[in-house]
Amino acid sequence: MRDTYLPYGKQCIDENDIAAVVDILRGDYLTTGPSIVNFEKSVANYVGAKYAVAFSNGTAALHGACYAAGITEGDEVITTPITFAASANCVLYQGGTVVFADIDSQTYNICPTDIEKKITSNTKAIIPVHFTGQPAQLDEIHALAKKYNLVVIEDAAHALGATYKGEKVGALSDMTMFSFHPVKHITTGEGGIITTNNKEYYDKLIQFRSHGITRDPALMKGNHGPWYYEMQFLGYNYRMTDIQAALGSSQITKLDGFINRRKEILAEYNEAFVHIPQVQIPYQLPYTDSSWHLYVLKLNLDQLTVSRKEVFEELQKLNIGVNVHYIPVHTLPYYQQLGYKKGSLQNAEKLYEEIISLPMFPLMQDQDVNDVIEAVKLVIGKVKK
Missing domain, CATH: 3.40.640.10 (Type I PLP-dependent aspartate aminotransferase-like (Major domain))
Incomplete structure (x- = not known):
């Protein structure tokens, strides 16, 4: 693409x-x-x-x-x-x-x-x-x-x-x-x-x-x-x-402009994904105003025919630089050696299995945003008619 x-x-x-x-x-x-x-x-x-x-x-x-x-x-x-x-x-x-x-x-x-x-x-x-x-x-x-x-x-x-x-x-x-x-x-x-x-x-x-x-x-x-x-x-x-x-x-001196551009990208992503049952857009508390460092899309895996790993790999093949934020710290090998246990923080561990971060930065052009949206739709499947 x-x-x-x-x-x-x-x-x-x-x-x-x-x-x-x-x-x-x-x-x-x-x-x-x-x-x-x-x-x-x-x-x-x-x-x-x-x-x-x-x-x-x-x-x-x-x-x-x-x-x-x-x-x-x-x-x-x-x-x-x-x-x-x-x-x-x-x-x-x-x-x-x-x-x-x-x-x-x-x-x-x-x-x-x-x-x-x-x-x-x-x-x-x-x-x-x-x-x-x-x-x-x-x-x-x-x-x-x-x-x-x-x-x-x-x-x-x-x-x-x-x-x-x-x-x-x-x-x-x-x-x-x-x-x-x-x-x-x-x-x-x-x-x-x-x-x-x-x-x-x-x-x-x-x-x-x-x-x-x-x-x-x-x-x-x-x-x-x-x-x-x-x-x-x-x-x-x-x-x-x-x-x-x-x-x-x-x-x-340019920070507010950078944040405004991030919010524009957020709005485009949200509009594109809000009605797609395979994904869930980010939630924001009504009394906060996020500065949107990351756009984290949650995958509804029970409605997908592909795994999160496959979604990640396919988007990468399409030159969309997705990432995952974050691997829960308590599951990292060093922390495991210190005695922290997998399974002890169920919400965090479940979330980790379901999320993927999409590109978001001020230099993104409208075409870049459209490319991300189209790639995500292609990989996860079209909206059910």
Whole structure:
């Protein structure tokens, strides 16, 4: 059908982005310069948060958030299995224990009722993931956090620009992580950020991303002179470069346009698939506005003559770059070695068997969208007359 391969996601880079990066390459700072602060301010302002701390990638940012939250050996953190492994790995980095709560079968996000069932005296935090860009049920999650004195770290890798009850995701919980991988809403190549309204968390994050080192006289135990610095705890080299930050500052000026294009593609997909019995279009809570990082189509397998694997393979043959998001984290070999059991999270495991992600990114042309629609219809069979 198509002569060229259409990926499921792709960055959108224009000449202004390229010029912003070239300016840095011709300037004095390549890393840890003023572009970092400028980018942090632009993200904080966009989401309405007081502070933002940029990291080398989203995983590093989540690790920093877990450190700032004080997660350590013996602490439990509850998150969803329908996510990328980083949402759970960040807890393990700190010596904590990951506890998975099942998902809501309608929204595909973590289920607040199951969260409460998993809370123990060792629970320290909740990491809800805004899967595909749709915010999780934050009111219910915040109520649980208040009741049990828990920290909430939103994994909003998919949700830059999303809103919850009219407010932008990014300033609603203790900390929020955004990712700037090339398939996300904006890109810095690799990169991530934590937004927060908490000055204590902000200070910890700044120091954590740079080896645990500070040059702030107010924090140091001594001072040998203007060259002096102190390493006060074991941090990491998780700094973002000025090159990345300059790209991010350029990209964020176009973010709303990127999201609008994603919504246009969503509308076309939904219109095409809503009345086809073999598939189910995504559901959105009425009080959220998703930023639509992914378009996840659910296959009604009992009405198909082909398996999900066959659907995937046939679409790939037609140059439609579908994907599957995600393999439930607790079923991955490493987590199986840690003692997590298949069959323990039935909604998540059932969903995994039924879903497929269709291409969605701002550079898609109308013909690209039509190609995806026609390919899906061809593979799953025509609507019954």
